[in-house]
Amino acid sequence: MALKIDDRTLERIAIVDDDKSVRDTYETSVEELEVEAVNESGPLPSLDEFVNAAPARADAAVCDFKLRVKNYANFDGAELVARWFDRGFPALLCTKWDRASIDELRKYRSRIPVLVRPTDLDPERIVEGLTICIQELAGKHLSSRKSYRTLVRVEEVTADRSPYAYVVVPAWNPSEVVRLLMSDIPGSIQPRVKTDARLYAEVNLGAESYEDLFFRSWEGQ
Amino acid sequence: MSTGQIRFAADILRRLGEELNPSPDQGIIELVKNAYDANALKCHIELRGTDSPGGSLRIIDDGDGMTDQEIIDGWLVLGRSPKDPTTPTRLGRRPAGSKGLGRLAALRMGTSASLTTRPKSQPRIENSLRIDWPKFDAVKTVDEVPLTVENQHLDAPRKPGSEIVLENLRTKIGRNDVKKLARSLVLLSDPFGEDPSGFNPTLEAPEYSDLERLVSNRYFDDADYHLTAELDGAGKVSARVLDFKGKVLFSAGHDEIAVGRSGAPYACPPCVFDLWVFILTQTSFQLRSTTLGEVRDWLGAFGGVHVYQNGIRVAPYGNTGDDWLELNLRRVRSPEERPSTNTSIGRIAVKGGEEKLVQKTDRSGFIETDAFTELRAFGQDATEWMARRRMEQATKRRAEDRVAAPRNVEKAKTEVQSAIAKAPAAARRQITEAFGAYDRSRERESTQLRKEVQLYRTLSTAGITAATFAHESSGNPIKVVSHSIKTIERRSKKELGSKYEDLLGQPVTAITRAVDALSVLGSATLSLIDHDKRRLGRVEVHATITNVLDIFEPFLTGRDVVATTEFASGKPYLRASQAAIESIVTNLLNNSLTAFEQANVPQRKILIRTTIVDSLVTVDVLDNGPGIEGIDLKDIWLPGETTRPNGTGLGLAIVKDTVADLGGHVSALAQSPMGGAQISVELPILGK
Secondary structure: OOEEEOOEEEOEEEEEOOOHHHHHHHHHHHHHOOOEEEEOOOOOOOHHHHHHHHHHHOOEEEEEOOOOOOOOOOOOHHHHHHHHHHOOOOEEEEOOOOHHHHHHHHHHHHHOOOEEOHHHOOHHHHHHHHHHHHHHHOOOOOHHHOOEEEEEEEEEEOOOOOOEEEEEOOOOOOOOEEEEEHHHOOOOOHHHOOOOOEEEEEEOOOOOOHHHOOEEEEEEO | OOOOOOOOEOHHHHHHHHHOOOOHHHHHHHHHHHHHHOOOOEEEEEEEOOOOOOOEEEEEEOOOOOOHHHHHHHHOOOOOOOOOOOOOOOOOOOOOOOOOHHHHHHHOOOOEEEEEEEOOOOOOEEEEEEEEHHHHHOOOEHHHOOOOOEEEEOOOOOOOEEEEEEEOOOOOOOHHHHHHHHHHHHHHEOOOOOOOOOOEEEEOOHHHHHHHHHHHHOHHHHOOEEEEEEEOOOOOEEEEEEOOOOOEEEEEOHHHHOHHHOOOOOOOOOEEEEEEEOOOOHHHHOOOOOOHHHHHHHHHHHOEEEEEEOOEEOOOOOOOOOOOOOHHHHHHHOOOOOOOOOOEEEEEEEOOOOOOOOEOOOOOOEOOOHHHHHHHHHHHHHHHHHHHHHHHHHHHHHHHHHHHHHHHHHHHHHHHHHHHHOOOHHHHHHHHHHHHHHHHHHHHHHHHHHHHHHHHHHHHHHHHHHHHHHHHHOOHHHHHHHHHHHHHHHHHHHHHOOHHHHHHHHHHHHHHHHHHHHHHHHHHHHHHOOHHHHOEEEEEHHHHHHHHHHHHHHHHHHOOEEEEEEOOOOOOEEEEEHHHHHHHHHHHHHHHHHHHOOOOOOOEEEEEEEEEEOOEEEEEEEEOOOOOOOOOHHHHHOOOOOOOOOOOOOHHHHHHHHHHHOOOEEEEEOOOOOOOOEEEEEEEOOEO
């Protein structure tokens, strides 16, 4: 048996999580879809290697965000899912949605079509999420995922070991401050990221909430 | 058939001249760099009548000069440099001049420019050329004005060299420009190194000789810290910090310095960064031969971090107002043990790398490529590393001070006692008693402080541990239980149909609720330590209380407590950190929750009430617990005072301290109208 989404037939779904019992529970959801679950038991090889290895044995994946806690992988799920996106392989990223995780995955968010809370990962949500992924890979973006060149105003920059830039995207929500890791902004733009600076970037202005926003193609004014 | 060629309108010369010449000093520096490239050792600049327009400027060097062919094929060609920047000149210098564009800009400063030059290869020949710029205004294209190089045979051989005279200058060169020019000249050929190129540009102006004297003073030995960081060809850095005696204080390799970028190499050409940092206080200069004022003036004139590429300075890095490594900004944000451009001087010397670090055509620094960003990151990371090591040293010093403090107290005490012994007998007893009373109260205070510090440390440790486990508890086990129970629910509903509710409905719901409560424990603890909450800003009191109550909701339910709010109308706000307001509310809630453990009440209730009078908001937290018993009401605020066997006695102490920091004050009722304790917090607000 297999799952058909648009023009793709999914026979096997890879499950990537650093905890065996979590992988096993996800497996139950995948198997309810009558799709074979490929339990990626790890330790995983390098990112470059695994980006190509998994698609050779599966048609899609469900991947956890934090993969480094145990001795499982030396990369995060966000980067993996983004790299898979680049090579046309659909994958759902599971994350707890806390702000620190959102900060860390923001730079990959434009290439991560769907985030799922681990507790929401039932068969229905898997099909729904993979459908969005597959359509986006085919160039059909949800309105919340389309990006537009827009003004980004810098509210404040903190001077920590890993500095944050607090920005407002007036065209998205003039009253919500969005926190970005300075390191996510290209090096050539960083010197211009100062309080009250106005910059341009491509942002998905249809995003419904904070965690869905992504920024790319930064320009300094 | 007709053939044509692209020609340039004469106006383009004017445009290029204006646009590529950001300031007179920059233009003149370009001519001086030409002398450097021609292997000159001396280059003298004279200004005549330049404090108003119409003056003249003369630049004389003792370089290799030019043959007529070199003038025609090189000097007069714009946009292409005959000098390969990677091939050293006869004196081993790397050519520093631009592709003739800077030269054009400089030559256009007057209405005419004359060049007289004697080539090294032809000691008896003197070539001269005159450019009259108004002639270009009368023609359509640049090539319509013929330029002739005159050759004159000399009777006796003369030393080679060139002289450029610019006449009838279009703009004045004011005092400030002269100062800037003098500074640029002094700094042009790396005056920091031990082995200068031998190139010595001079300016006939009083401003210059003052500055020249100043730069030659070289107060480097007076620096309290000397950072020297070296970046090798593989982009790896190593660094040392020396004290004023040249003794190594700290040293580190790449991984420690580049820790912020996870040890990634710096993708820029090899270079050496030296930074001399001064502690400019009277006490630190007491035992030195130099004075604080001298060093301060010197740093005022030359301070900042300059950049040298192949021994020649790249402006504007290190100019007044150009803090390209953001030393001042970083110092403002975290002042302790960090240098500013007024207290330090430095240079980054880059060898080669012309293909990666390319200077802009208008000579206003490097093009902002990744290599330049990396160079800046290297400079910043090295200074940050020094700041971290210095902080560590300061922390150690403070620890030593703490050890020394009691010894110093004992010593002072003995001194006071011997002073008392010398007092007249009549007064002696009275003084001894007064001093004894003072000493006892000081002793009590310090005992109290020690106790308090220890408690804060204990509680911080408990907090850190809770936060660590919060990550764990909201992690995998919860994920597994929660996901599995959903699978059980889904599958059994499918298999059992209508029998599901009777057989499994209740236990499945119970597990789901229990897991939710567990996962909140993790997120509640983590949300308290969120980075943003410690930032100062506008904090709304009501919203913060509601937020804390939302976080506490599962705990309150779990303990059968009903919490309600009665808010005054409006949205009172103040400038504070959200963490401060949250810690007040959280500690008061914790206080009530633990009070309920001491007594049985039929329905546990907490009420949070606010009232606003003028510019004060009062937050009352009342409960129907047992009230405050077994402790004097005024002692409840003391750290460590608790009526519970395992209590820390810190909750209310933190509330009191936090409220005091916000300019408010606290009060308590042992028995409120609700029956239990009432704690009231009064805070000044900015608006409502």
